[in-house]
Amino acid sequence: MCSCNCEQPLVPSIVEVIDIVDETPDVRSFYVKCSEGGVPYSVQPGQCSMLSLPAGEGMFSCTWQEGNEYQHYAIKKVGLLTEELHSIEIGQKLGIRGPYGNGFPVEACKGKDMLFIAGGIGLAPLRSFIKYCFKHRDDYGKIDILYGSRSYADLCFKDELFNLWPQEKNTQVYVTIDNAEPEWDGHVGFVPSYLEELNPNPNGKIAVTCGPPIMIKFVLQSLEKMGYIDDQVITTLEMRMKCGIGKCGRCNVGSQYICVDGPVFTRTQLRQLPQEW
Amino acid sequence: MQVIDKNKIVPLLDRLSKQSEVFVPTVKGSESGFYSWNSLNGAKEIALEALNVYHSPKNVLFPQTERMYSIEQGKQVFSIPDTFQDEKSRIIFGIRACDAKAITCFDDVFLTHGYEDSFYATRRKNTIIIGNACYQPGANCFCSSMGINPVQPDADVVIHDAGTVYAWEAITVTGQQFTEQVQDLLEEKDLGLPQLKPFSTEFDYDGVVEKLQGMFDHEIWHELAEPCMNCGTCTYMCPSCHCFDIQVKIWGDKGYRFRCWDSCMYTEYTAEAGGGNPRPDSQDRFRNRFLHKLEFFTERYDYPLCTGCGRCISVCPNGINIIDIIKRIKEVDKIV
Amino acid sequence: MTDITLKIREIATRLLQSDQVDVFVGWEKGPQEYQTRPFFVRRVEDVEKLVFNEYSIHNLTNYLLKYRDSTDRVGLVVKGCDSRGIVRLLQDNQFKRNRLYIVGVCCPGIKDPLKIAKNQSGLACPPNNEEIADKCTRCLVPNPIIYDELLGESQEPHNSGERFSEIKTIENMDPNQRYQFFEDTLTQCIRCYACRQVCVACNCRTCIFDEMKPQWVGRENSTTDNMMYHLVKAMHMAGRCIECGECERVCPVNIPLMLINSKLVKDMDHFFGSYEAGMEYVEGQKPPLSVYNPDDPDDFI
Secondary structure, eight states: OOOSOTTSTTSOEEEEEEEEEEEETTEEEEEEEOTTSSOSSOOOTTOEEEEEETTEEEEEEOOEEETTTEEEEEEEOOSHHHHHHHHOOTTOEEEEEEEESOOOOTTTTTTSEEEEEEEGGGHHHHHHHHHHHHHTGGGSOOEEEEEEESSSTTOSSHHIIIIIGGGSTTEEEEEEESSOOTTOOSEESOHHHHHHHHOOOOTTEEEEEESSHHHHHHHHHHHHHTTOOGGGEEEEOOOOOSSSSSOSOTTEETTEETTTTOSEEEHHHHHHSOSOO | OEEEEGGGHHHHHHHHHHHSEEEEEEEETTEEEEEEGGGOOSOOEEOTTSSEESSOTHHHHSOSEEEEEEEEEETTEEEOOOBOOOOOOEEEEEEOHHHHHHHHHHHHHHHSTTOOOHHHHHHHHTEEEEEEOOOSOOTTOOGGGGTOOTTSOSSSEEEEEETTEEEEEEOSHHHHHHHHHTGGGEEEOOOOOOOOOOOSOOOOOTTHHHHHHTOTTOTHHHHHHTTOOOOSHHHHHOSSOOOEEEEEEEETTEEEEEEEEOOTTSGGGGOOTTSOOSSOSHHHHHHHHHHIIIIIHHHHHSSOSOOOOOHHHHHOTTOOOHHHHHHHHHHHHHHO | OHHHHHHHHHHHHHHHHTTSOSEEEEEEOOSSGGGOEEEEEOSGGGGGGEEOOTTOOOOGGGGGGGGTTSOOOEEEEEOHHHHHHHHHHHHTTSSOGGGEEEEEEOOOOOBOHHHHHHHHHOEESOOOOOSBOGGGGGOSOOSOSSOSEEESOOOOOOOOSOTTHHHHHHHTSOHHHHHHHHHHHHHTOOOOOHHHHTOSSOOOSSOTTTOOTTOOSOOOOSHHHHHHHHHHHHHHHTTTOOOOOHHHHHOTTOOOHHHHHHHHHHHHHHHHOSOOTTSOOOTTOOOGGGSOOTTOOOTTO
16 A cells, blocks of 8 residues: 555654664664564665654755665754654654655766765765665766765764775765864865866766855856856756645745755756745 | 526525535625625625735635644554544635636646645545636736736636626636536526726736846845834735645544645744754744745746736735736846 | 935935935835835935835834945935834944934825735735824824934924823733733734744844754744734834834734733833833933843732
8 A cells, every 4th residue: 555645645644763873973874664564665766755753844855765675765863853764763743745846957967977076965966866866876977976074073974985985886985174183184275176186077967065054156157167058057056945745835936846846957958047045 | 608697696506505604705704705606695795896805715715724734642542543534525616817827736746746635636626716807907916927817817717897787708618517517507698798897007028037037135125124023914815825834723532633824924834943043033024925925836837826816905904016016026136 | 305315316316316325215106106115225226216105104214224234325305203213223232323324204104005905905804004104193202303404393202192002901901801812812823924024123133033052942833923023023122113103014914913012112111211222312322121230120920
């Protein structure tokens, strides 16, 4: 039976937290599945779910869905709900509804080289796409991952970043932190400037970026400078959401609702929208 | 033509309200609105002959506060014992074309574009709409300019004021079935319908959307928004403003989630948990409201989210006038 | 009033031309005469649109909040009641006196454009009084108390009858009756927050009602949440309300908000007085509830 509650899209179904992993001092990963087994619905890379505790609901990008086994959400502590989420323990029941949004164009990107550019918690939504590429490794060309955070401690998914992903075929991972640290011998500096330093050739490449709005804005500028045309650049946006189904009116950018028409937009689509994100 | 004698309206409402909750335009104290006929004890001052009532019937299909489902919490527990679907049968009696069009807007918002809002859908499915054709536009009315025919409201049945009787016109299949139920109160009569009186304001709305598409960064917004204090009065009195918030009320282990009207005029509306806000300034919110009504909604649903009822003009504490704003937008080329 | 209009234009022209202010806040005529509305002049060419007429009812001091984070020097027109709003903002450290050029107008009493708009709208409602605005019938201060330039002839207060007579009626109700009265009144509220937005004393950067962490007051439209909203708002007004009456005027559902505010005005004067908010500006002086005094009465706690 379908447990996604599609007849009543605003009413959550219930899942259970089966594991919690600390990623950084303020980012935690939650593994969830239905108590009777399986996932509540199938999520495509880049799509989101509305997770809830009794205290409130919040929209989170699904960082990975492992078959019918579990969904993974990496969540940064920023407000009331996320603070509560960070205080729960394994076994906690959560409300969940979704999947929301368009997701990444995984099919259209097949055969291309991929360049993922993320800052901070912005790696969370990209992770689903990155893992999808690795799962279907032969469908994609070279994969470059450029990721930056404020400090080493703030880097999410360290095991994947430093151990797993670099071992993947034809893959390069570049990591940077904002300020120098004694133990850090890697690159220091902001993501957009590191990107320009690396200057990846735009030929046959799709760039996917997510991070704080200010980083996205500079990354988009840098990509343009390096010769990426608008259709080659994809980003995923975030706005405050309540319903997730394009009714409550709150997440509009122009006539588009981030919850249903986004969160993933190409640069071409983004140019059609007012600068209000 | 079928007609109903005006003397039979009260008996009709009395009868209908035995099976359904009937919402009728009435005056109540210093207010007027669509109030439930059975809740109006004593003096029932029906306002069918007035231009319209102060509060639109938006509350009937989209209550200002609506409980959605109950929740229970405990150690690690979170469950949803009940979902509240309101299946009561309702009749909105005597709605004007502007407010009826606002319901059409709601139908498009809540029932189309990928998701059907089950709470609205249940209520809507069980609601019959009786329109009241409008032949005498008021001082702030401009529905005709927004593409609405005031004498043909979007309704199941339309009544037309023809002196001592209302002409009765069944429009939809639901309307025909409804008409059969009240057949004994109707009679056949030959009569002419009144002539629609001229509007005090008419303008050509064509081209406004295209114009606005290039005006997001126009300096005129600063000037237009300056008197606005971002109170939410216009949004709450508007028959077509549909934005809502989802909130929770909980005591101990039990509570419920509800939704309630929200206003794009408030800072909190788009404030993100992380501290950012894409529309931090009063002017940003003002612009979004007018662009949503006049441009964005049309881009999504093909017609504007303003039905020309004029309520916002009457209630704005600072004299902001949407007709004036549309006219200013139309003149923009001449200004720059 | 034509005279006053001409003088206001003259002053605005002078201030803008001599670069004494960046913006001048007054009124302009809307599409209908009664829709006189706040107007913001930055260019001398626009000065001609400024008017002062029988509908210039808005308390423009609230707009100063739009400029509090800028460096703009503001000229503005105030009536007697509005001028107390300036004292409010100065006392609350929201604005510096030296950024203001205040044009005071001795107020002859104003009509309420909202009432006329409602009467003319055709919406079914009992007809509203089109004469002097309700708030002017309680007027105590027709002549501005703080200004750089004063226009018009000094006026007598337009209030009639005994001050606080309505409050006394409510004080004399038995508690159940009184509770019922407020329950009936406040269930009408649609929580649009217009009363907060027009209030010059509501100058908190983040209002407690917008605070989400924690959320102090529920957003439900229910007796409980509505009462909570109004009680909290009223308490925040104690000793700070300058009785301009704008909250009550703009309420779209006619809640007699000034009843609540006036009760607090009366009690503040009784317990901490003699005291009237915003009646004079003395640098550094605070409203009684903004400072602790060991002699503060506490027998009502």
